[in-house]
Amino acid sequence: MTAPCSPATTIIGLEVHVQLLTETKIFCGCLNRFNPEEPNVQTCPVCLGLPGALPVMNRRALELAIRAGLALSGTIAGTTKWDRKQYYYPDLPKAYQISQFDLPFCDGGWMDVDDADDGDETQASRIRLIRVHLEEDAGKNLHDETQRGRDSRIDLNRAGTPLLEIVSEPDLRSAAQSRRYLEEMRLLMVYLGVSDCNMQEGSLRCDANINLELVNDDGVAIRTPIVEIKNLNSFRGVEAALEYEIGRQRQEFAECGGVYADSEKQTRGWDADRGVTFAQRGKEDAADYRYFPDPDLVPVQIAAEWIEELRTGLCELPAARRQRLVDDLKLSRYDASVIIDQGRDLADYFEAVAQRCGDPKRAANWVTQDVLRELNDRGQAIGDFAIDADGLAAILARIASGDLTTRSAREVFTALLDDDPEGEQVTVEARIDEIISDRGLATIADSGALEPLIDAVIERNPQAAADFRGGKQAAIGKLIGEVMREAKGADPQSVRAALIERLSS
Amino acid sequence: MSDSSQAEPLVPELTRDVVLKVARLARLHLAESEVESFTSQLTQILDYVGVLDEADTEGVEPVAGAMGLNSVLREDLPTTSLSRDDALSGAPHHDGSYFLVPPILDPRAE
Numbered sequence A: 001m002t003a004p005c006s007p008a009t010t011i012i013g014l015e016v017h018v019q020l021l022t023e024t025k026i027f028c029g030c031l032n033r034f035n036p037e038e039p040n041v042q043t044c045p046v047c048l049g050l051p052g053a054l055p056v057m058n059r060r061a062l063e064l065a066i067r068a069g070l071a072l073s074g075t076i077a078g079t080t081k082w083d084r085k086q087y088y089y090p091d092l093p094k095a096y097q098i099s100q101f102d103l104p105f106c107d108g109g110w111m112d113v114d115d116a117d118d119g120d121e122t123q124a125s126r127i128r129l130i131r132v133h134l135e136e137d138a139g140k141n142l143h144d145e146t147q148r149g150r151d152s153r154i155d156l157n158r159a160g161t162p163l164l165e166i167v168s169e170p171d172l173r174s175a176a177q178s179r180r181y182l183e184e185m186r187l188l189m190v191y192l193g194v195s196d197c198n199m200q201e202g203s204l205r206c207d208a209n210i211n212l213e214l215v216n217d218d219g220v221a222i223r224t225p226i227v228e229i230k231n232l233n234s235f236r237g238v239e240a241a242l243e244y245e246i247g248r249q250r251q252e253f254a255e256c257g258g259v260y261a262d263s264e265k266q267t268r269g270w271d272a273d274r275g276v277t278f279a280q281r282g283k284e285d286a287a288d289y290r291y292f293p294d295p296d297l298v299p300v301q302i303a304a305e306w307i308e309e310l311r312t313g314l315c316e317l318p319a320a321r322r323q324r325l326v327d328d329l330k331l332s333r334y335d336a337s338v339i340i341d342q343g344r345d346l347a348d349y350f351e352a353v354a355q356r357c358g359d360p361k362r363a364a365n366w367v368t369q370d371v372l373r374e375l376n377d378r379g380q381a382i383g384d385f386a387i388d389a390d391g392l393a394a395i396l397a398r399i400a401s402g403d404l405t406t407r408s409a410r411e412v413f414t415a416l417l418d419d420d421p422e423g424e425q426v427t428v429e430a431r432i433d434e435i436i437s438d439r440g441l442a443t444i445a446d447s448g449a450l451e452p453l454i455d456a457v458i459e460r461n462p463q464a465a466a467d468f469r470g471g472k473q474a475a476i477g478k479l480i481g482e483v484m485r486e487a488k489g490a491d492p493q494s495v496r497a498a499l500i501e502r503l504s505s
Numbered sequence B: 001m002s003d004s005s006q007a008e009p010l011v012p013e014l015t016r017d018v019v020l021k022v023a024r025l026a027r028l029h030l031a032e033s034e035v036e037s038f039t040s041q042l043t044q045i046l047d048y049v050g051v052l053d054e055a056d057t058e059g060v061e062p063v064a065g066a067m068g069l070n071s072v073l074r075e076d077l078p079t080t081s082l083s084r085d086d087a088l089s090g091a092p093h094h095d096g097s098y099f100l101v102p103p104i105l106d107p108r109a110e
Helices: A059-071 A175-192 A235-256 A304-312 A318-327 A333-341 A344-357 A360-378 A389-400 A406-418 A428-439 A447-460 A462-469 A473-486 A492-504 B016-025 B032-054 B084-089
Strands: A009-019 A083-086 A096-099 A110-114 A124-136 A140-142 A152-155 A162-168 A204-215 A221-223 A227-232 A266-271 A276-279 B099-101
Touching: A009 A175, A009 A235, A059 A124, A059 A162, A059 A175, A059 A304, A096 A124, A110 A175, A175 A204, A175 A235, A175 A318, A175 A333, A204 A235, A227 A235, A235 A266, A235 A276, A318 A333, A333 A344, A333 A360, A344 A360, A344 A389, A360 A389, A360 A406, A389 A406, A389 A428, A406 A428, A447 A462, A447 A473, A447 A492, A462 A473, A462 A492, A473 A492, B016 B032
Parallel strands: A227 A266
Antiparallel strands: A009 A162, A009 A204, A083 A096, A110 A124, A124 A162, A140 A152, A152 B099, A204 A221, A204 A227, A266 A276
8 A cells, every 4th residue: 555645744853872982981980981892890889870879070071072062053051960861771770861951061053964965066954953962871781682581681881971962853854864964973973083983882873753744635734643763873774764664654644544543752663674663662651751950960060261162172074174175176066075974084185185286186086986996995994095195196296297197097006005015115206106117107198109109000900900991990999909008108099199190191 | 638738739739640650660569558558658748848839939040959069070080990790799680791680571672
């Protein structure tokens, strides 16, 4: 059964959780370190919730949080406080989570998300934020996978590690846009040094709220009940879960005609293996967190001078940097995005190459194609790449000066990559000279140098020459190929022109 | 107990339903007789603190704590954690590495 409802609007809001890169936990001095091999070695009376233990706020966690809030254009509160959010779960030893209820450290804010995946006409959508707050993370439950009813195991290393929660307005309009929002959020947080956002380790997770506005048979717009999908921990998962949920809500609407027995918000989980969302909590278990101010912690006043100091210290943010590559270096929006989306190190590499070779467009082509392809093939990060920015800039400068054809430059690039890193150390310029001379890659630009070669090739291939003279244009390909094999530094266009001239005379 | 009807309580009346709900949130199973006795006892407690409602708080800034302190922050420096054995020692069940709890029924429902 297909759902015949249209026009439809998809309404999505995301709650993104980001683990902060502090040395220690948010309210105690236990290490904040992903360490599943050694369960329960990073705990103390505070994060175990033992009687009498008192939490004290980590200044660095607050600093990283403020940095994130500023980068998201939020308003940093002069006063913020801590509240207890109470629920029972085995990974929450105190039976409450220290979080922020009515006075989060950061209000509002926004992030721009490009609408399309490529093209230069990219428009951006501004996704508004409701708030950003700090809280402590819970521990980790390990369930018995055998389904034999064995005990669940709990590792509390993660309990009490600092977590940033970024809550968006329901401004997202599609699953794909939600994914891009999350990707841009990840990029920003990594740029800021606020989080490593390692998704395998759970450093970036999100919950998604989604419903649809659909029109029923009487032409009345009806909103489907809001569904919260919990604990999405991959970009693909977010997109797939939302796509699935859009289809499910349409189907349900078609079946009930927009008349819902229960219009309460529903919590659903995402089963990545089966590719479906599933109902999670019954109504009788509906969350009732009974927030109240934590009497063990005192409010925090954030000095305006501190906020300004952190604002001044912010690095150039990815969105601004992307725009600068377009405006100042005249890159296409697409190329700028490919470079920026790879992270700060690759963008730094690109800018160094562009500056040193003097041709940003050429640098962008090489970085987005040749360099990225090699990095992917080798599973390497740019920091481990055999050709540093100086090396690539030197190759590109030689193309610009006419000393290398693009094709020969690729051969030099490959040769440099294959160099033994333990081998003889010479400057990259000297090494490039060596490769050019070993392989005969020097450009042969003047036709004088080409002439004897061309004559020899024509002489060896009388049939191809006759065919071309007889009108078979394609026959010249074989001749060009032979000349190029002998004169690697030659430019194929010049060879073609010289051959045609010779054959036509 | 008849007093409670005379004051104008800011908190809703503590009915049997409220007691059952609070018990469920606290994972407490109450016997029928306990429901009754707790309803009456909790009502007395609320009446007792109800005197606070009489305080005039007009124009008084809300505070989040009674200590008058704020901005107590610590530096991001590690302290010594408990050994795993010590951490586990107070738990009713553990396997030497992990705390053990009765199976969480729906593993996907985390």
